Amino acid sequence: xxxxxxxxxxxxxxxxxxxxxxxxxxxxxxxxxxxxxxxxxxxxxxxxxxxxxxxxxxxxxxxxxxxxxxxxxxxxxxxxxxxxxxxxxxxxxxxxxxxxxxxxxxxxxxxxxxxxxxxxxxxxxxxxxxxxxxxxxxxxxxxxxxxxxxxxxxxxxxxxxxxxxxxxxxxxxxxxxxxxxxxxxxxxxxxxxxxxxxxxxxxxxxxxxxxxxxxxxxxxxxxxxxxxxxxxxxxxxxxxxxxxxx
Amino acid sequence: xxxxxxxxxxxxxxxxxxxxxxxxxxxxxxxxxxxxxxxxxxxxxxxxxxxxxxxxxxxxxxxxxxxxxxxxxxxxxxxxxxxxxxxxxxxxxxxxxxxxxxxxxxxxxxxxxxxxxxxxxxxxxxxxxxxxxxxxxxxxxxxxxxxxxxxxxxxxxxxxxxxxxxxxxxxxxxxxxxxxxxxxxxxxxxxxxxxxxxxxxxxxxxxxxxxxxxxxxxxxxxxxxxxxxxxxxxxxxxxxxxxxxx
DNA sequence: GCAAAAGTGTTGGAAATACACCCATGT
DNA sequence: ACATGGGTGTATTTCCAACACTTTTGC
Numbered sequence: 151x152x153x154x155x156x157x158x159x160x161x162x163x164x165x166x167x168x169x170x171x172x173x174x175x176x177x178x179x180x181x182x183x184x185x186x187x188x189x190x191x192x193x194x195x196x197x198x199x200x201x202x203x204x205x206x207x208x209x210x211x212x213x214x215x216x217x218x219x220x221x222x223x224x225x226x227x228x229x230x231x232x233x234x235x236x237x238x239x240x241x242x243x244x245x246x247x248x249x250x251x252x253x254x255x256x257x258x259x260x261x262x263x264x265x266x267x268x269x270x271x272x273x274x275x276x277x278x279x280x281x282x283x284x285x286x287x288x289x290x291x292x293x294x295x296x297x298x299x300x301x302x303x304x305x306x307x308x309x310x311x312x313x314x315x316x317x318x319x320x321x322x323x324x325x326x327x328x329x330x331x332x333x334x335x336x337x338x339x340x341x342x343x344x345x346x347x348x349x350x351x352x353x354x355x356x357x358x359x360x361x362x363x364x365x366x367x368x369x370x371x372x373x374x375x376x377x378x379x380x381x382x383x384x385x386x387x388x389x390x391x392x393x394x395x396x
Numbered sequence: 397x398x399x400x401x402x403x404x405x406x407x408x409x410x411x412x413x414x415x416x417x418x419x420x421x422x423x424x425x426x427x428x429x430x431x432x433x434x435x436x437x438x439x440x441x442x443x444x445x446x447x448x449x450x451x452x453x454x455x456x457x458x459x460x461x462x463x464x465x466x467x468x469x470x471x472x473x474x475x476x477x478x479x480x481x482x483x484x485x486x487x488x489x490x491x492x493x494x495x496x497x498x499x500x501x502x503x504x505x506x507x508x509x510x511x512x513x514x515x516x517x518x519x520x521x522x523x524x525x526x527x528x529x530x531x532x533x534x535x536x537x538x539x540x541x542x543x544x545x546x547x548x549x550x551x552x553x554x555x556x557x558x559x560x561x562x563x564x565x566x567x568x569x570x571x572x573x574x575x576x577x578x579x580x581x582x583x584x585x586x587x588x589x590x591x592x593x594x595x596x597x598x599x600x601x602x603x604x605x606x607x608x609x610x611x612x613x614x615x616x617x618x619x620x621x622x623x624x625x626x627x628x629x630x631x632x633x634x635x636x637x638x639x640x641x642x
Numbered sequence: 643g644c645a646a647a648a649g650t651g652t653t654g655g656a657a658a659t660a661c662a663c664c665c666a667t668g669t
Numbered sequence: 670a671c672a673t674g675g676g677t678g679t680a681t682t683t684c685c686a687a688c689a690c691t692t693t694t695g696c
Contacts, residue, residue, distance in 0.1 A: 591659075591660075591661085593660090593661085594658070594659065594660085597658095598658090601657090614668095615667080615668085616667080616668050616669075617666080617667060617668070618665065618666035618667045618668090619666080619667070
């Protein structure tokens with residue numbers, strides 16, 4: 151390892167040099183984890199990105215990632231990144247896909263495992279400003295560094311599919327939310343408009359919402375009721391569906 | 397690399413020794429691909445397994461896998477394994493999940509990318525006997541070597557889900573098949589019984605089957621019509637469905 | 643009282659399910 | 670002739686989509 155690389159490593163900063171040295175140390179193969187961290191704010195779906203510090207991609211945004219350490223497993227590495235960048239533990243995290251094109255990383259052969267994560271943006275707001283982190287509207291995410299655009303697209307499509315089949319969306323909302331919040335979330339993620347009455351009927355008939363008998367505050371119109379999601383009930387009732395549908 | 401390992405490598409046989417040496421060569425990290433190869437024969441869903449040659453797992457069955465080479469990407473490695481073990485190219489192949497528990501492999505830190513593959517068993521039948529390969533009923537797959545049971549279970553569940561959403565099943569059937577074949581396939585994979593008339597109605601209404609005006613031969617009952625799957629039509633018509641369903 | 647969004651029911655059509663009889667072939 | 674599975678149609682139910690008016694709050 152070069153002196154530069156050692157110095158960088160001491161500062162716990164990953165530059166191209168440090169990564170390159172780690173790749174070289176391991177006979178040309180390294181393994182990383184990249185996290186696509188979604189949030190929901192101002193009725194828009196957001197993704198957390200960081201400015202690339204690599205010359206080759208200067209000015210471009212990239213996903214949050216790091217090399218997997220010798221003594222941690224893949225999920226562990228992803229949780230570590232989440233914790234470091236958002237301060238949050240206990241977040242929704244799902245492995246999505248592994249990307250291993252030969253030349254995907256300038257430092258050498260770096261295979262990366264992509265994770266999709268959903269967080270409630272109100273729960274952190276902290277570790278953001280100090281770094282070069284930024285929440286981007288998913289509709290404006292283009293031209294990311296490395297192959298991160300492809301990784302992001304894959305994770306976004308996965309999220310769109312998953313949210314229609316499982317109640318993941320609640321991870322993006324505060325504990326208490328209105329039905330309007332919920333519908334805005336679905337409309338933002340799926341990029342569609344839905345009928346308010348049918349949406350409501352759908353969710354009430356599923357019977358996974360708990361009416362907590364509180365109302366929205368400080369809205370300039372009739373306040374809506376607030377609900378919590380009933381995870382236990384969902385776990386018990388979730389469908390074991392068999393059918394053909396394509 | 398040890399002399400033994402070099403000798404094994406020359407014979408193109410992977411033993412624990414060779415893998416260990418490769419892992420050591422690469423500073424403790426290696427990347428492999430494991431293929432869960434499904435087939436359909438005698439109306440049973442089968443998976444292709446090989447006897448483990450590692451002492452630790454002597455007598456146990458394992459998936460077909462190999463280390464990823466420095467100059468090939470992940471899909472490439474999976475296709476290579478498929479080609480080597482079945483003689484087939486042009487097969488259905490899908491990356492499913494990456495497994496990276498720290499101690500999953502006795503040779504060291506070997507992270508493996510699992511692939512699910514579907515083949516038509518009639519198209520090979522060749523490279524089987526010479527090796528220690530065997531088609532196992534999926535219902536009898538237990539106690540595989542390494543963490544291969546977990547990998548298999550994950551891929552099987554993925555197949556069950558996918559086949560309900562996409563017309564993958566045709567990859568397991570001959571080009572020409574009867575509706576009964578198709579139904580048997582679905583019943584075997586999903587482990588359910590279906591109503592013959594409704595099954596038929598369903599597939600005809602989707603309009604992806606081409607009646608090729610041939611009949612089954614040598615059946616001891618009224619012969620059924622044979623069909624082909626119309627991939628082009630499917631690609632054009634496939635649904636872009638948006639809804640909530642859990 | 644007005645603007646803005648919450649809350650609520652009904653109806654028609656499409657799709658899924660359940661179900662029973664006749665037909666073609668080999669033996 | 671009979672055993673075996675192929676092929677077909679209908680009635681019922683369930684689910685989804687479309688649609689409009691009244692209510693509550695802040696200003």
